[in-house]
Amino acid sequence: MTDAPDQTPLPLASLGWTAFFDDQLTEDDRALEPMRVATVHRARMSAQSVRGPVRLQIAPLTNTADYAVGDWVLVAPDTGLLTRRLERKTLIQRRTEGGRVPQLIAANVDTLFIVTSCNDDLNPARLERYLALANEVGTTPVIVLTKADQVADTAPYMAQVAGLQRDLPVVALNANAPEAAEHLAPWCGEGQTVALVGSSGVGKSSLLNTLAAKSAEEAQATGSIREDDAKGRHTTTSRSLHGILGGAWVIDTPGIRTLHVSDISVGLDVLFAEIAELAPGCRFRDCTHAHEPGCAVQAAVAAGTLDPARLERWRKLLDENRSNTPVATGPRGNKTMKAFGKHR
Structure with missing residues (x-):
């Protein structure tokens, strides 16, 4: 197990640990160390x-697709071996065209920042x-409108989204400005977890760099939206967990x-x-409601x-x-789930 250089240990609560996870521990689990999944790749x-950060040791034949960034796992402290995953409080996942199982996006998220521009x-x-x-x-959604500094008036854009759902928080900001952290502070307290979702090029990586106060060497790569079709370029290629100002993740x-x-x-x-x-x-x-x-x-x-x-x-x-949505089909006692296919 490889740790970051020695530093004062953080309280588990500062990583998002709550009674929900503590209640899942058995006596045998007390010898293991709770950790939060930060990155998931095919083989690591x-x-x-x-x-601090740890590279996990995983058992042979472990399917990393069963784990999501944000998961709480129990790890053997002497070897760094991932032993088991705790039940999730929330799980954001999506089905892909032709996919047999959902793709895991993020786990144990308190607030979802839906980023657009x-x-x-x-x-x-x-x-x-x-x-x-x-x-x-059961995750709290917040609409985050980026590139507010590039338009004369953000009011028309805020008006387009404010009525999409009752009591929906909408925040307009410049993702590169330090004030962005202040605008989003109500959802970024210590131990809270937020996830950034949205199309490519809308400023998610820029916003992350600002919230985490990353240096130029540490910063996530950023890309812009093409002027000819307003489509974005992919800069983030995998999911990852980052500590940010205010103590959130x-x-x-x-x-x-x-x-x-x-x-x-x-x-x-x-x-609706x-x-x-x-x-x-x-x-x-x-x-x-048609005729x-x-x-x-x-x-x-x-x-x-x-x-x-x-x-x-x-x-x-x-x-x-x-x-x-997959449905159970077949005779009683021998039902199977009809796979997700092309939608109409």
Whole structure:
């Protein structure tokens, strides 16, 4: 086990350790050391211990894809051997086209910073996908609008996203300015964990460099959005855990160009709360809110109290979620899960 140079050990709580994880320990586990997974690669993993970064030893045939950055693991202190993973409080994952199992993005995240920028990359429909994902796993979502210094007025951009979900925090900032840390301080207290998600080129790496006060030698590589199509370039290629100002931890993630939705029925109800609350007033319990008589949702559209575009986006995500969510098929006692395939 390779530790950083000797330093005063941190309290476990400063790494995000809570009673939720402590309650999982057995008497035998007390001889092991809790650590937090910091990086996951195909054949190696590293962790953050109370003394600093550690390169973990993993047993033969270990599938590192079963571990997520942010996981709590128990490690043999003399050998650095990863012994077992503790149950997660939250897990952010996504299904990929043709994938048999979900791809793990980050674990034990308190707040999800959904990063977009004040330019043509801002796409409310895409942001709704991230919001539904955050809602489903119980992580607090915050919309972070970067490149605020490059527009004359951020108000139009903030107005586009403020109504996407009730009580949704929206913060506009310059990711390269020191003040960015102050804007995000309410979610970055000691022991808190935040994850950065969003498309490539929107400023996630720049924001991480600012929050962590990284030197030029330590800084994550950054890229810009192309002027011709407002698309970003990938600069972060793997997920990683970083300590930041205020004592919090940030999980940086590669840019996600396409985010399929699946297994997020609760998350959609939170995202589209105004539709979920109207639905019980429909005449038919299985109303699709499309053409049925006595539909309370369509009545709200007709009355001008519900945006029809909002209803259409709800319907699209609902259909995609139903299509992409694996279901048990086959005879009783011998059911199998129908794999995620191409969505309609």
